[in-house]
Amino acid sequence: VSGHIVPEIDAFVHESARLRVLVFLAMLNAADFMYLLRQTGLSRGNLSVQLGRLESAGLVDAAKRQVDGRLRTAYSLTAAGLDALIEYKSTMQTILAAIPD
Amino acid sequence: MSRSPESRLFQAYWEDGVLDLVAGCAVVLIGTGYLFEQMLVPAIVTPLALTAWFILRKQIVEPRAGYVQFASRRRQRSRWEVRGTVAVGLGLFALVLTLALGLRGEISTIRDLVAALPAFLVALAALVAAGLTRSWRFSTYALLLVSSGVATILVGTGPAMPLFLGGAVICGSGTMLLIRFVARSKDFADRDAT
Numbered sequence: 081v082s083g084h085i086v087p088e089i090d091a092f093v094h095e096s097a098r099l100r101v102l103v104f105l106a107m108l109n110a111a112d113f114m115y116l117l118r119q120t121g122l123s124r125g126n127l128s129v130q131l132g133r134l135e136s137a138g139l140v141d142a143a144k145r146q147v148d149g150r151l152r153t154a155y156s157l158t159a160a161g162l163d164a165l166i167e168y169k170s171t172m173q174t175i176l177a178a179i180p181d
Numbered sequence: 182m183s184r185s186p187e188s189r190l191f192q193a194y195w196e197d198g199v200l201d202l203v204a205g206c207a208v209v210l211i212g213t214g215y216l217f218e219q220m221l222v223p224a225i226v227t228p229l230a231l232t233a234w235f236i237l238r239k240q241i242v243e244p245r246a247g248y249v250q251f252a253s254r255r256r257q258r259s260r261w262e263v264r265g266t267v268a269v270g271l272g273l274f275a276l277v278l279t280l281a282l283g284l285r286g287e288i289s290t291i292r293d294l295v296a297a298l299p300a301f302l303v304a305l306a307a308l309v310a311a312g313l314t315r316s317w318r319f320s321t322y323a324l325l326l327v328s329s330g331v332a333t334i335l336v337g338t339g340p341a342m343p344l345f346l347g348g349a350v351i352c353g354s355g356t357m358l359l360i361r362f363v364a365r366s367k368d369f370a371d372r373d374a375t
Contacts, residue, residue, distance in 0.1 A: 116247070
């Protein structure tokens with residue numbers, strides 16, 4: 081961010097639970113709620129809330145697909161979500177590099 | 182060697198034991214085929230085992246572990262590894278067939294060597310599975326199969342024995358892993374419900 085020596089962090093992405101979900105989805109093509117629940121270690125309620133917020137922000141896509149005769153909601157990162165995460169990584173790298181050893 | 186988080190996720194995908202259980206049963210069945218000189222058994226058992234793995238994964242694992250689709254780069258890499266494996270497997274199968282036919286009636290030591298080849302082939306498949314799934318327990322299975330294959334050469338027991346032994350161990354290991362997976366899933370569900 082211009083005018084700031086230390087760049088500002090995207091607070092929405094930086095939130096611990098949301099960041100965790102985003103990072104998991106960045107590593108995968110798609111995953112359902114149960115997989116994310118087990119892997120992220122978040123509570124069912126928290127994960128549900130965070131996925132809803134990420135979906136509303138356009139960072140995550142929730143697609144209902146018919147898999148083996150069952151309707152399954154598969155979550156995946158959108159292009160905007162990936163961009164936000166890349167931007168966040170770059171900001172954090174700048175910030176971390178500024179911390180003296 | 183430190184692995185990337187994605188690599189660890191991929192490894193965790195195979196830790197339910199279903200693959201071990203199905204592969205172990207398949208190896209025992211192949212051993213039975215050799216015992217009764219039914220050489221077509223591997224050709225029947227292999228697609229059956231793949232189908233069984235797919236069904237068991239859908240029925241037992243996915244409802245508990247969830248559904249995941251790995252990134253296209255990972256899937257592409259796995260596809261190439263599977264293709265390479267099939268090519269190597271077919272090449273080795275042709276080699277075994279040539280040896281078996283060419284050495285028919287030769288001295289007993291060479292016949293014993295040929296008798297150990299099915300176990301060596303399955304060991305190779307286990308080694309490939311170790312690489313494909315990033316699960317090093319499959320290397321242990323390979324080592325066991327090679328050892329029992331060597332024992333076959335030394336004792337002259339025929340091709341069925343090392344396959345029975347190796348298959349039973351793989352099957353047992355898979356059963357234990359599956360029991361642990363189901364128990365952990367129950368713990369997780371109980372914790373999540375509270």
